[in-house]
Amino acid sequence: MTGNGRIGGDGIDDTPTVVITSPEELIASIPSMLGFPPGTGSVVIVCGRTAGGRAGPVVRMDVDGLLGGDQDVLSGRDEFPPMTVDDGPARGLARFCAREGVTGVHLVVVHENCADGETAGLRAEDVAAAFEYWLGLSGTRVVGAYGVGEFAHGSPWVDLFGMVRGTQVDPDSTEIAAVHAFDGRIRAGSRGEIEDLYLVRDDDACDDDPHGSGPVRLGGSREVDRAVEAHEDAVRSLEVGEEIDDDDLAGIGRALLDIAVRDEVYRRLAQRGLCDQDGRRLLWWSLARRRPGRERSVALLLLGAAAYFAGGGVHARAALEAAVSADPANSLARLLLHGLEQGLAPERLRRAAAA
Structure with a gap:
C-alpha cells in the first residue's frame, strides 16, 4: 500500500510518497490523511494510483443511508441486491474510479462497536459489500476492508472480509503524521472544528x-x-x-x-x-x-x-x-x-x- 504524505480528504498531491505496509498503519494514518479523525457512520476510501500514475485521493463519505437505519442488516453478500440500499455514494465513487483509472482501493468503515459487536459488525460488513459491489462493476477492486469504532492507540480493528483482527497503533506515530508535523499541518479534533x-x-x-x-x-x-x-x-x-x-x-x-x-x-x-x-x-x-x-x-x-x-x-x-x-x-x-x-x-x- 502507498499513501501520499500530503493527501487530504478528497484531495491529491504528488509529494512525498509514504509506503504503508500493514492494516494497522493504514488505519492509524487516516486521521492525518483527512486532517481529522472521522466519526462513526463514515466510510473512508483510500484510493490507489490513478491511470496517470498520481496518488489517488482519500475520500470520507457519510453512510447513514447505506447502513439502513433501524432496518435488519442485509444478508447474502455474494448475492448482494443492488437496489436494496441507497447506492448514491458508492456509485459516485465507482464513477470516479472508472474515470480516473483507479484499479484498487482500501475501505475503512467507522461504526461504533463494529470490531467487537455482532450486529454492528454485520452492518459494517454490508456497507463494505455495497461499495465492493459497485466498485467491482467499474473495474475497481477492494483490496482490503476494515472496521473500527474509533481511531485510538490500542482500539480494536477487524477485517470485514476475513477472520483477521488486531489493535491499532498510535495515530501520532505514523510516517504520514510525521510528514505533516514537519510541514506544520495541525490535525483537528473533528470535521466540525x-x-x-x-x-x-x-x-x-x-x-x-x-x-x-x-x-x-x-x-x-x-x-x-x-x-x-x-x-x-x-x-x-x-x-x-x-x-x-x-x-x-x-x-x-x-x-x-x-x-x-x-x-x-x-x-x-x-x-x-x-x-x-x-x-x-x-x-x-x-x-x-x-x-x-x-x-x-x-x-x-x-x-x-x-x-x-x-x-x-x-x-x-x-x-x-x-x-x-x-x-x-x-x-x-x-x-x-x-x-x-x-x-x-x-x-x-x-x-x-x-x-
Whole structure:
C-alpha cells in the first residue's frame, strides 16, 4: 500500500510518497490523511494510483443511508441486491474510479462497536459489500476492508472480509503524521472544528457592505494592475510582521470584488501555492474575519482554492461552503465545490487556473 504524505480528504498531491505496509498503519494514518479523525457512520476510501500514475485521493463519505437505519442488516453478500440500499455514494465513487483509472482501493468503515459487536459488525460488513459491489462493476477492486469504532492507540480493528483482527497503533506515530508535523499541518479534533474555523468573525468586524449589491468595476486595466500590486504590497508587509490598517484592508477587499482583480490573484495562487508563512494566507484570513459578506466570500474562495490545489479537500470544502454562505452569488466558489463533488483532481484544476 502507498499513501501520499500530503493527501487530504478528497484531495491529491504528488509529494512525498509514504509506503504503508500493514492494516494497522493504514488505519492509524487516516486521521492525518483527512486532517481529522472521522466519526462513526463514515466510510473512508483510500484510493490507489490513478491511470496517470498520481496518488489517488482519500475520500470520507457519510453512510447513514447505506447502513439502513433501524432496518435488519442485509444478508447474502455474494448475492448482494443492488437496489436494496441507497447506492448514491458508492456509485459516485465507482464513477470516479472508472474515470480516473483507479484499479484498487482500501475501505475503512467507522461504526461504533463494529470490531467487537455482532450486529454492528454485520452492518459494517454490508456497507463494505455495497461499495465492493459497485466498485467491482467499474473495474475497481477492494483490496482490503476494515472496521473500527474509533481511531485510538490500542482500539480494536477487524477485517470485514476475513477472520483477521488486531489493535491499532498510535495515530501520532505514523510516517504520514510525521510528514505533516514537519510541514506544520495541525490535525483537528473533528470535521466540525475545521468547519467552524472558516465561520469565525472578529468581534469588531464590519458586517454592512458599503458597496451595495451591484458589481464592482475598476476603471480599466491600469486600475486593475494597481489593485493587484496593492494586494501584493499588503502581502509583503504582513510577511515581515507589519500590520494592515482597516482602511487599507477595506480597499483591498473592495478591489477583490472586481472580477479581473480576483481572477489575477487566483491565477497567481494557482501558479504558486501557499507556504506556511505566506502573507497571502494572513491577508485573506484578515479579510474573511473582518470584512462584510461579499469581500469575505472572495477571501474564503481564495483560501478554499489554496486548500484544493494542495490536496486538502476537507479544508477546501469548508472554506468554499462558507464562501457560498457569505455570498450565494459567488459563482467561482460554486464551480470549485462542484469540482470537489465530481472528484476533479487538484493538479488538473491548478493547471487550468494557472493558464
